Amino acid sequence: MLRGAGEMKIHALIIDDRTELISAARSALEGSDGVSVECVASHREAMQTIGDGPYDALLLPSSIMDARWLEVLELARSKNPDIPQIILSNRDDEEPVVSALNSGDTFSIPSVGDTGKYMAELVFRIRNAVSHQRSELRLKKLTRHFLILSNVNHSIVHATDQDELLSAIGRIFVSLGPYRLACAGGAAAHTDQASYRVLHEKGGQKKILTEEKNTIADLIRGDDPAGVIIPEIRHCRDRVPFSEDAAGHGCTACGIFPVRPHNLPVTALFLYAPDTEIFDDEERRTIETVTANLAHAIDSLDQEQRRKQAEEALKQVVKKLNLMSSITRHDVLNQVTVLKGYLDLIEMDPDGFSNPDTLNRMKAATGTIHECINFTSMYQKIGAYTPAWQNVHDVVGRTVRTIDTGTIEVENRSDSCWVYADPLLEKVFYNLIDNSLSHAGVCTRIRFxxxxxxxxxxxxxxDNGDGIPTDQKELIFDKGVGRKTGFGLFLAREILSITGLSILENGTPGEGARFEIEVPENGFRRLSPD
Known part of the structure; x- marks a missing residue:
């Protein structure tokens, strides 16, 4: 790894088989403060040495353009593309030296004559080359960090939802390198599973990948904002998501950085790199700044989403109350008209007042008016409270405890997911269970x-009761349909629709009823929203 420029510690590698030259160069370099030298004389030794460790400068023979030495140079550049290369040449080696310089090498130092003078020049040039390279790398690094923060802030300003923002962050890190894969995810509440998705991968492929693995909660839920670095993904394949995809991109290391919004569960940003060298202190501080800004942005997006959902829910409530007010007023007026007609008949024929048929019709009309008034008292509760995120498993559990199901077994297989719904969601589940108790016939099991x-x-x-006839599957949600009040499933649909949920029945007649409540993407979460 390159040392800090202020220290000017230099680790140089001399590749040459000229013993006298190597001895003179080594003596001159090691006599200079902060310079350490390794020497190799053969192609095989050079390949092995370069493969084992990074170097700050290469001193190469004038025969570098030979095929065997070009292989060494290619390996060195793969380790450090900007490594300074100094060619040690004899005066009569001008042509190969020029060729080597044209190929991108940095300096040429003749190796004959006054070796003391040349070795002093050699030390100066090595220090100058390394210093120049480090300054360029420092500038590139600062520029890259600036671009990361600038692009992240731009994405935060223009993001409209969390998924879009996370995808933009992943694209920024991968496009600016050296990361080749980025994903995000976190642990679900009350479970040992975690859900992850790919944000972006090198090459810009748009394939959508999701994966579930055992949670690494100890890595992303602590108080340490710096996260954790896994140097060898291959040793943690059972815990690190998309380890196979990362390996396919040549990644061996992974950085896991927590994102901690105030009002939402902790998640994490996963960045995959070819090695751990990228994750130095400066890189980690930059990523911490990104995750902190990202957490605030996600909080703001969540609050904005909740505000819009509440506004839309309020619009739906007002619309439904106006509609039901009109419908109920129409129904009551119809029954009042019936009563007024019978009263007119009685006034014309007082003796007819004792007619049982007339009395029964008047009782039916007053009963209908009574049901309409009762219905308005139930309906006015819809939208009376602000919609909220609710744990389905918990709501089902509360509902079951409030209704006597007799010998019917109720299975609560709903996992710990959350839905954004009216607080009367419990009433929806109650009405579904009540529907089975009233209409399912022989029913022994109910399952959520x-x-x-x-x-x-x-x-x-x-449920495993009689089921719903095909021609009744839509009618059962209409007001007044059913052998009892005819309000239960109608109210269920109205309650759900406030926050964009829908319900349908798609069971097989004779095998049982099956109701499916569809929840839109912005109203469904695996993780707790609190």
């Missing part, structure tokens, strides 16, 4: 479950 899809999630409710 959830699943994640590409565009959100689904809550599934099933």
């Amino acid at each position: 479950s959830t699943r994640k899809g590409d565009n959100g999630g689904t809550i599934v409710y099933e």
Whole structure:
């Protein structure tokens, strides 16, 4: 690894088979403070030595253009593309020296004559070359860090949702290098599993990859903002997501950096690199700045999303209340008209007042008015409270404890996912269970479950009763349909629709009812939102 420029410690490698020249160069260089030297005389030794460790400068023979030495030079440049190369040549080697210089090498020092004078020049040139290279690398590094922070801030300003922002951050790190793969993810609440997705990979492929692995919560949930560096991914394949993809891009190391929004669960940014050298203190401080800004941005996006969801929910509530007010007023007026007609008949024929048919019709009309008024008392609760993120497993559990299901077994297989819904979500689950108790016939089992899809999630409710006839699958959600009040499933659909959830029945008649509640992507989360 290159040393700091202020220290000017230099580790040089001399590759030459001229014993006298090597001895003179080594003596001159090691007599200079901060310079250490290794010498090799053969092609095989050179390949082995360069492969074992990094060097700050190469001193090469004038025969460097020979095929065997070009292989050595290529290996050295693969380790350090900007490494200064100084060619030790005899005066009569001008042509090969010029060829070597044209190939990108830095300096040429004749190796005959006054060796003391030339060796002093050699030390000066090595120091000058290394200092120049380090200054250029420092400038490149500062420029890269500036571009990272500048592009990240630009992405934060223009982001409209969290996924878009994370993808932009991944693209920035990969495009500015040396990272070749970036992903994000974190542990789900109440589970040992974690969900991860690829943000960007070298080459800019747009394939979408997701993966679940055992959580590495000890690495991303602590208080240390610096995260952790895994130097050898191959030793942690069972814990590091997309380890095979990373290996395919030539990555051996991975940096895991926590992102800690105030109102959302901790997640992590995973950056994959060819080796650990990139993860120095400056790099980690830059990444920490990015993750801190990212956390604040995610908080802001979440608050904005909640505000928009609340606004949309309020619009839906007002729309539904106006509609139901009109419908209920129409229904009540119809029944009042019926009563007024019968009262007119009684007024014309007082003796007819004792007619049982007339009394029954008047009772039915007043009963309908009573049901309409009861319905308005239930309906006015819809949208009365702000929608919130709710844990499906917990809501199902609370619901089951409030209703007597007798001998029917209720299975709560919903995992720890969260949905953004009206607080009356519990009433939706209650009405589904009540529907099974009232209409399913011989029913012995009820099951709740959830699943994640590409565009959100689904809550599934099933029973093993008689099922719903095909021609009734849509009608059961209409107001007034059913053998009881006819309000249960209608209210369920209305409650869900406030935050964009929908419900349908797609069970097989004769095998049981199956209700699926579709949750949009912005209203479904595997992780706790708090």
